[in-house]
Amino acid sequence: MAHDAPQATGPSKLVIRNIGLMLSGALEKPILDADTIVAENGKITGIGRAKDVNTEGATIIVDAHGTTVAPGLIDSHVHPVAGDWTPRQNQTNWIDSYLHGGVTTMISAGEVHMPGRPRDVVGLKAMAIFAQRAFWTLRPGGVKVHAGAPVIECEMVEDDFRELAAAGVKLLGEVGLGGVKDGPTARKMVGWARKYGIQSTIHTGGPSIPGSGLIDKDVVLEADTDVVGHINGGHTALPDDQIRCICEGCKRGLELVHNGNERSAL
Ligand SMILES: [Zn+2]
Numbered sequence: 490m491a492h493d494a495p496q497a498t499g500p501s502k503l504v505i506r507n508i509g510l511m512l513s514g515a516l517e518k519p520i521l522d523a524d525t526i527v528a529e530n531g532k533i534t535g536i537g538r539a540k541d542v543n544t545e546g547a548t549i550i551v552d553a554h555g556t557t558v559a560p561g562l563i564d565s566h567v568h569p570v571a572g573d574w575t576p577r578q579n580q581t582n583w584i585d586s587y588l589h590g591g592v593t594t595m596i597s598a599g600e601v602h603m604p605g606r607p608r609d610v611v612g613l614k615a616m617a618i619f620a621q622r623a624f625w626t627l628r629p630g631g632v633k634v635h636a637g638a639p640v641i642e643c644e645m646v647e648d649d650f651r652e653l654a655a656a657g658v659k660l661l662g663e664v665g666l667g668g669v670k671d672g673p674t675a676r677k678m679v680g681w682a683r684k685y686g687i688q689s690t691i692h693t694g695g696p697s698i699p700g701s702g703l704i705d706k707d708v709v710l711e712a713d714t715d716v717v718g719h720i721n722g723g724h725t726a727l728p729d730d731q732i733r734c735i736c737e738g739c740k741r742g743l744e745l746v747h748n749g750n751e752r753s754a755l
Pocket residue numbers: 663691692693697718719
């Protein structure tokens with residue numbers, strides 16, 4: 490497995506040449522005037538036309554044969570569990586397989602599919618810290634997984650958020666997948682999370698997994714999370730007028746999902 494491979498010794502210089510189309514990932518300038526990438530010791534040091542970049546001393550040369558090169562995609566909403574295994578479809582190597590779709594970075598919206606997921610405060614904090622640590626160390630297929638996203642429960646106090654942040658937790662799992670399903674409690678805890686630099690997201694719409702509930706526009710707007718998760722559903726989308734309300738009333742990020750309701754997305 491890739492993550493067990495020994496670290497390469499000595500300097501490396503990768504040259505990818507003969508690239509037909511180079512995408513930047515930036516909407517302002519999506520196409521770059523370049524056919525060559527140079528990466529030294531794992532970091533990109535040059536992008537441009539072959540005659541303009543320094544390709545001397547390459548240790549690996551890849552001929553792209555005129556194909557397109559694009560930055561890796563970021564999936565803003567995944568539910569990792571442990572290693573490259575998910576009990577949801579009882580599948581192993583799903584992250585490694587996902588890489589083949591071009592996704593190189595994943596952001597956890599909560600490790601909610603963990604069998605026997607603890608709901609008590611000590612347990613949920615321990616699980617979040619464990620997930621953050623484990624995925625920081627492990628990169629299945631090279632994919633970077635930002636995990637360790639606790640799902641808030643009513644018994645939590647401000648100090649829990651301070652403690653989580655100090656331990657390296659930077660994300661909240663989807664608000665609404667745990668015991669907190671009301672606007673005022675969610676808003677209070679999201680505020681604590683924000684105070685300590687933890688980014689928050691909320692489950693929007695109908696119930697998905699057992700234990701999740703209907704989160705409507707009033708809860709979404711009051712909770713004021715940094716991201717409004719799957720605003721176009723994924724399972725059951727909110728009615729159109731509620732989605733419109735959120736779009737018009739919310740100043741935070743809106744997440745659209747490809748596996749949601751496409752008509753609602755429009
Ligand atoms: Zn959700």
